[in-house]
Amino acid sequence: MTVQHQILVSKPVQSTMANRRCIQTLTQQLYKSKLRPNPPSSLQHLRTLVLIPNLPPKPLNPKSHHMFSTPNFNASLTNFTTYRHFSSDRRDDSDGSEEDDSEYDDDDEMEQNPESSVVKKEYSQEERESEAAAIGYKVIGQLQRSDRVFKLYEPVFAVIQIGAHQFKVSNGDCIYTEKLKFCEVNAKLILNKVLMLGSKTQTMIGRPVLPGAAVHAVVEEHALDAKVIIFKKKRRKNYRRTKGHRQELTKLRITDIQGIEKPEMPTPVKKVEKAAVAA
Known part of the structure; x- marks a missing residue:
């Protein structure tokens, strides 16, 4: 890789780091201006950044899976919170995956309820005898x-x-x-x-x-x-x-x-007990 290529690759990285430092410095100065009752003239112009106009909320798309709560701009910057509720892990642009999942769900419904799709057949006497003989x-x-x-x-x-x-x-x-x-x-x-x-x-x-x-x-x-x-x-x-x-x-x-000659079982002979003769 030549020196020109190294410079071209490092430029976006340096610009990103510089922007990040500027944002960090600006937020620190803004926070200091909020804490001080009488800030110096160098920080006086930063108070205008706090006065955010109350814009009407934008209507949310009902088909979207992400729901955002309206942020409170009047509160301090340290207590700013945003809540998100996810109804599904699917993406809106994944149409093919939704079609595939629907096919799988249909197959599973057929497997879970086989009796609903299969109609019981009525057999005649000859058909019953033939099927039983085949088994x-x-x-x-x-x-x-x-x-x-x-x-x-x-x-x-x-x-x-x-x-x-x-x-x-x-x-x-x-x-x-x-x-x-x-x-x-x-x-x-x-x-x-x-x-x-x-x-x-x-x-x-x-x-x-x-x-x-x-x-x-x-x-x-x-x-x-x-x-x-x-x-x-x-x-x-x-x-x-x-x-x-x-x-x-x-x-x-x-x-x-x-179908085979069965040998006879020998009958058990009972032993006759001899009565004891009293002497």
Whole structure:
């Protein structure tokens, strides 16, 4: 950098410092003239700076986000205060950011109220059976008081598929799946997607499903899983959204496994206590 460039760069800095010194000296002299009852003639002309005319206040723009209080010119300079109230951190000239935020808000409203935008579809009996078969179950009716579906434990297990999840179950087990449509509490189901059956003596593996196998179950309740917090953020966009989600679940109780020979359980033999013979 040459000497001329250095001089050109330093000139605005020097002029700024000189203006700052002049303003500082002027305010000091003005303050001294206010404190002295009879100031000298050199400070007499500074009293005219204190007499500020009462101008009518300018009307504020209602669209502006900044609100200013009217200053009190009659008070001393040391007690001069100004208050500002900010209603938002957005700028007036940032039209693009406001449009982007409005788009995000619309998306969030759609996510928060999915039921308002989605109309419930009415299914026919054939459509219900086809959709249930695609998931992997079939509704055969409601559980009655006279039904004896709950049996004793049998040493047989099965691997079943419900939707996209697989479960290893035995007679009397309880499993939680995603909420199953078209079935209410105490409904009897047949889980027909059986991938594997096994016992102590044999094992049967499907390719991919065993044709003659079935697992019977009963719907005990429809419940909600623990809450999961979903937090979204976009850097430098003032965009943060927090939302919770609870997955709907269905509780199933396995009642019977069919399609494999079940070994008989040995019946426990009760020991007969010998009566003590009195001598």
